[in-house]
Amino acid sequence: MVHRTISKVAFIGTGIMGSAIAGRILDAGYALSVSTRTPEKAKDLVERGATWAESVAEAVSDADVVFTMVGYPEDVEDVYLSSRGVLACAKKGAWLIDLTTSSPELARDIHGAAEIEGLHAFDCPVTGGQSGALAGTLTLIIGAFEADLPGELLELLSCFSAKKCFFGHAGAGQSAKLCNQVSLASCMVGYADALALAGQAGLDVGAVLDLMGSGTGGSGASTALGPKSVAGDYAPGFLSEHLRKDIGLALAHSEEFGLSMPGAETAYALFDLLCQIGGSRLGTQAITLLYADEAEGAAAGLDWSLAQQLDECEGEGCHCDHHHDGDGCCGHHQH
Ligand code: NAP
Numbered sequence: 346m347v348h349r350t351i352s353k354v355a356f357i358g359t360g361i362m363g364s365a366i367a368g369r370i371l372d373a374g375y376a377l378s379v380s381t382r383t384p385e386k387a388k389d390l391v392e393r394g395a396t397w398a399e400s401v402a403e404a405v406s407d408a409d410v411v412f413t414m415v416g417y418p419e420d421v422e423d424v425y426l427s428s429r430g431v432l433a434c435a436k437k438g439a440w441l442i443d444l445t446t447s448s449p450e451l452a453r454d455i456h457g458a459a460e461i462e463g464l465h466a467f468d469c470p471v472t473g474g475q476s477g478a479l480a481g482t483l484t485l486i487i488g489a490f491e492a493d494l495p496g497e498l499l500e501l502l503s504c505f506s507a508k509k510c511f512f513g514h515a516g517a518g519q520s521a522k523l524c525n526q527v528s529l530a531s532c533m534v535g536y537a538d539a540l541a542l543a544g545q546a547g548l549d550v551g552a553v554l555d556l557m558g559s560g561t562g563g564s565g566a567s568t569a570l571g572p573k574s575v576a577g578d579y580a581p582g583f584l585s586e587h588l589r590k591d592i593g594l595a596l597a598h599s600e601e602f603g604l605s606m607p608g609a610e611t612a613y614a615l616f617d618l619l620c621q622i623g624g625s626r627l628g629t630q631a632i633t634l635l636y637a638d639e640a641e642g643a644a645a646g647l648d649w650s651l652a653q654q655l656d657e658c659e660g661e662g663c664h665c666d667h668h669h670d671g672d673g674c675c676g677h678h679q680h
Contacts (some may be wrong), residue, residue, distance in 0.1 A: 351440075352376055353499045355408035357401055357424055357431070358445070359387045361581065362471070363414035365442065365478035366505045370412075371395055373504035380404035401427075402434040411435055412503060414444040417590055421447045425455050427464075432462050432492070440498055441466040446591050447527070449516035449598060452488055456515030464594050467515055470522035471506070474569070475582040484508040488518030523598050526591040529566055530612030533588070536567035537615075540574060541636035550577050570630040579631040579645050586625035589616040622651045 352375065356367040357382040367390055371373055371377050379387045380398040390399045398404035401424055405411045411431055413424050426479050432455070433443055441464055443452065452468035459466035470489035477483045481508045491499070491511045502509060506559040512521050533656045537552075539562070554571045557563035573579070592613040599606050615635060623646050624631050634642045 351407045351409045351495075351501055353378070354501070355380070355398070355404040356395075357381065357404060357411070357412045357413045358415035358420070360414070361389060362444070362478050362583075363412075364390060365475060365544070366412070366414060366471075366483075366644055367395065368393065369392065369478070369481045369505040370501070370558075373501070375501070378408065391664070400429060401431060402429040405431050405435045405439070407436060408439060409436075410440045410442065411497065412442050412444055416445070416587065418445075418447045418451050418594070421445050421455070422449060427459070429460040430462065430467075432458055435462075435464055437463040439464055442469050442502075443467075444469055444471055446470045446587070446594070447519055448520055448594055449519040449523070451521045455532050456488070457658045468518040469502075470518055472525055477507075478505060484510060486510040486522045487511045487517045489513070490517045498664070506639050519594075520598065520665075523591065523595040526588070527595045527606060527609045530562035530588065530592045530616075531608035532566035532593075533629055534566065534569075534608070534612050534615060536571050537632045537636060539567075544636075570628070573628065574630040574633040577641075577645070579627040579634070581626060581628040584625065585616055585627050585629050585631055586620050588629045589613065589620050590618060600620045618652065619647075621655060622649055623647045 346456055354370055354375045355378045355474055356363060356370065363381070364386060367377060367379060371390065371393055377390070378396040378398045379390050379399055380403065381387050384397070387395070387397060413421065413431065415421055417423055423430065435441060441459055443455065443466070447468070447470070451580065455586050456466045459500065470486050471483045472486065477532035481504060485502060485506045485508070487509055489511065490513050491509070499509070510521065512518050537559070539549050539553065543550045552568065554575060558568050592609050593611055596613060615632060619632060619635060624634065628646065631645060632646060634645055640651060
């Protein structure tokens with residue numbers, strides 16, 4: 346065991362990204378306690394030496410640093426602000442770092458509430474995907490000033506990142522991450538449009554993707570995910586429902602400034618449709634299935650009849666704000 350002032354680390358939320366990041370922290374020699382909603386998802390980490398905690402409270406009570414990597418802003422709120430959450434149970438002086446892609450406003454609220462409790466919280470969403478998390482090459486998008494973070498904390502962050510971008514104040518990390526997601530969203534739609542056109546024009550789709558990658562028409566998204574779309578590999582590195590969440594957060598953020606983002610609006614509509622017809626838990630590269638024939642979509646688990654049910658639902662005046670995930674109507678209304 347390496348001796349450091351920061352020795353005990355807690356990690357909440359060991360899904361696709363969290364388990365990979367927590368693994369890097371473990372490998373770097375920190376004592377790690379883990380807690381997550383589905384215990385099975387922490388099994389590998391526990392076998393590698395992490396300590397399982399039954400609750401958030403138990404995981405964080407003696408930790409010097411707490412990382413959270415959950416799914417949605419509501420999960421972040423629950424983990425930090427509930428009566429047995431991180432703010433109530435972490436030890437004084439602990440550093441609390443939220444890696445989830447979440448709302449800038451919530452990040453500011455948590456930062457402020459933590460200060461009152463004698464804790465230090467900042468937002469630190471990441472980019473680089475599951476492969477970057479496994480390789481320890483993520484880019485960190487940090488809602489704090491570098492000068493305000495102790496050297497040992499920066500060292501800890503370095504065990505799963507290759508680059509740190511500092512945006513100064515609480516919430517600014519989330520704001521910058523949402524800018525990244527807005528660009529990603531249009532890149533996804535761009536390459537899906539291009540591959541659909543290539544297919545219809547009778548071209549070798551893989552060759553078109555290759556051509557795009559050698560010029561300015563390609564993107565990080567088309568390079569990393571285009572080959573998976575072409576190969577029909579829709580296993581999630583990044584869940585479609587999470588990109589829909591991110592674009593929704595970005596659109597809400599843009600409304601604060603009266604800014605219209607037509608590219609993001611189009612991408613939101615497409616990812617929302619993908620989620621509603623059963624694609625929530627597919628990787629974002631499954632967006633190309635929206636252009637494919639129905640049989641190909643069905644083979645990947647999509648059900649286009651749900652889209653028709655949705656249309657009928659809307660036709661009958663269902664103007665609710667609930668998501669219609671996979672089951673046609675939201676079920677909150679009688680039609
Ligand atoms: P994920 O696999 O769904 O992981 C999230 C984990 O958090 C799940 O295991 C979930 O439990 C757990 N969780 C949710 N609420 C919890 C709570 N209240 N208490 C304890 N555990 C809780 O998703 P992911 O791909 O790792 O993504 C996590 C976050 O990172 C998302 O905000 C995503 O947008 C962002 N992100 C993802 C990527 C990527 O490439 N995957 C890249 C950058 C950023 P269950 O297993 O029970 O659902």
